[in-house]
Amino acid sequence: MSAKPVIGIPADRRFLDPHPFHVVGEKYATAIRDGADALPFLIPALGNSLDAKMVLQRVDGILLTGSASNVEPHHYGGEDSRPGTLHDPHRDSTTLPLIELALDMGVPLFAVCRGHQELNVVLGGSLHQTVHEVAGYHEHRENPDDPLEVQYGPSHEVRLVAGGLLRECAGMDTVTVNSVHSQGVDRLAEGVTVEAVADDGLIEGFRVDGVKNFALAVQWHPEWQVTEDSFSMAIFRAFGDACRQSAGL
Numbered sequence: 001m002s003a004k005p006v007i008g009i010p011a012d013r014r015f016l017d018p019h020p021f022h023v024v025g026e027k028y029a030t031a032i033r034d035g036a037d038a039l040p041f042l043i044p045a046l047g048n049s050l051d052a053k054m055v056l057q058r059v060d061g062i063l064l065t066g067s068a069s070n071v072e073p074h075h076y077g078g079e080d081s082r083p084g085t086l087h088d089p090h091r092d093s094t095t096l097p098l099i100e101l102a103l104d105m106g107v108p109l110f111a112v113c114r115g116h117q118e119l120n121v122v123l124g125g126s127l128h129q130t131v132h133e134v135a136g137y138h139e140h141r142e143n144p145d146d147p148l149e150v151q152y153g154p155s156h157e158v159r160l161v162a163g164g165l166l167r168e169c170a171g172m173d174t175v176t177v178n179s180v181h182s183q184g185v186d187r188l189a190e191g192v193t194v195e196a197v198a199d200d201g202l203i204e205g206f207r208v209d210g211v212k213n214f215a216l217a218v219q220w221h222p223e224w225q226v227t228e229d230s231f232s233m234a235i236f237r238a239f240g241d242a243c244r245q246s247a248g249l
Contacts, residue, residue: 002249003247003249004037004038004039004249005036005038005039005060005061005240005243005244005246005247005249006038006039006041006058006059006060006061006247007032007036007038007039007040007041007059007060007061007062007063007239007240007243008041008042008043008055008056008059008061008062008063009024009028009029009032009040009041009042009043009062009063009065010024010043010045010062010064010065010091010094010095010098011023011024011042011043011044011045011091012024012045012065012067012068012069012088012091013045013088013090013091014088022042022044022045024040024042024065025065025066027221027223027224027225027226028040028063028065028112028223029042030223030226031063031222031223031226031232031236032063032236032240034226034227035222035223035226035227035232035233035235035236035237035239035240036061036236036237036239036240036243037237037240038060038061038240038243038244040063041059043055043094043098044094045088045090045091045093045094045095046090046094047089047090047093047094048093048097050094052097052098052101053101053105055098056098056101056102056105056107059107060107060108060243060244060246060247060249061107061108061109061110061214061239061240061242061243061246062098062099062102062107062108062109062110063110063111063112063115063239064095064099064109064110064111064112064114064115064116064118064119064217065112065113065114065115065223066112066113066114066115066180066181066221067088067091067113067114068086069086069087069088069091069114070085070086070087070114070117070129070182070183071087071092071114071117071118071121071127071183072087072089072092073127073129075092075096075121076121076125076126076127077126078126078127078129079129081129082129085129092118095115095118096118096121096122099111099118099119099122100122103122103208103211103215105212106211106212106213106246107213107246108213108214108215108239108242108243108246109208109213109214109215109216110214110216110217110235110236110239111216111217111218112217112218112220112221112222112223113180113181113218113219113220113221114183115217116185116204116205116206116217116218116219117183117184117185117219119189119208119215119217120185120188120189120192120206120217121189122189123189123190123191123192123208124189124190125185125186125187125188125189126186126187127183127184127185127186128183128184128185128186129182129183130182130183131181131182131183131184131202132182136200136201137184137200137201137202138156138199138200140155140156140179140181140182140184140198140202141179141180141181141182142178142179142180151178151180152178152180152221152224152225153178154176154177154178155176155177155178155179156176156177156179156198156199156200157174157175157176157177157198157199158174158175158176158177158196158197158198158199158204158205158220159173159174159196159197159199160172160173160174160175160195160196160205161193161194161195161196161197164193164194164195164196164205164207165195165207165216165238166195166196166205166216166218166235167195169231169234169235169238170231170234175231177204177220177222178220178221178224179220180220180221181219184202184203184204184219185202185203185219188203188206191208191209191210192206192207192208192209193206193207193209194206195207195216195218196218196219198219202219203219204218204219204220205217205218205219213242213246214238214239214242214243216235216239218235222235222236223236
């Protein structure tokens with residue numbers, strides 16, 4: 001059996017009464033296994049007590065996942081969240097420093113949904129906390145009463161920018177993606193190149209310029225039933241290939 005790259009997946013911290021647990025959605029782990037052809041390795045959300053450099057020296061890539069929680073707005077100078085908004089400060093204190101160091105060290109990085117937002121924040125961008133309330137943008141949230149297959153089903157088109165990695169993966173100019181988010185990019189960080197734009201103008205994909213390795217973010221969820229979609233498979237395959245190359249495999 002040939003060696004596979006190890007891809008770290010930072011966890012969320014959730015209470016499953018009465019104890020806190022560190023959790024990662026199964027769909028992300030299986031997308032790493034089946035799409036990137038790599039070994040998923042879960043990273044606990046232990047914040048500053050976790051030696052980020054040591055972690056990054058032991059993995060060949062990082063996948064930043066989606067989550068029900070929102071990045072705390074003080075990280076990007078945003079207004080206080082509305083009461084009842086779910087936050088995960090343990091994840092923030094784990095992923096935000098990890099992202100910065102991964103970019104510096106040239107560790108391949110793929111960011112999905114919340115991860116897309118985290119990467120924009122780390123690079124100096126800001127977020128809309130409720131995209132659907134911003135003039136000009138349509139509803140990007142799922143209907144929680146729908147079955148999962150509908151929630152994660154095709155929702156809206158995105159335009160893939162010519163010359164970008166996503167355009168290369170898709171082999172076409174536009175694709176239809178799912179839409180399961182309430183936050184989104186407000187001010188795009190400097191030092192990135194837009195890869196995908198939704199039909200209402202919301203930035204839904206970008207890559208980081210001037211880094212040593214793969215650093216891509218998307219707002220939608222390509223991990224969902226990854227083997228059933230050729231575009232999603234192509235994205236994860238490209239990420240896995242970058243991790244293999246970085247690991248010398």
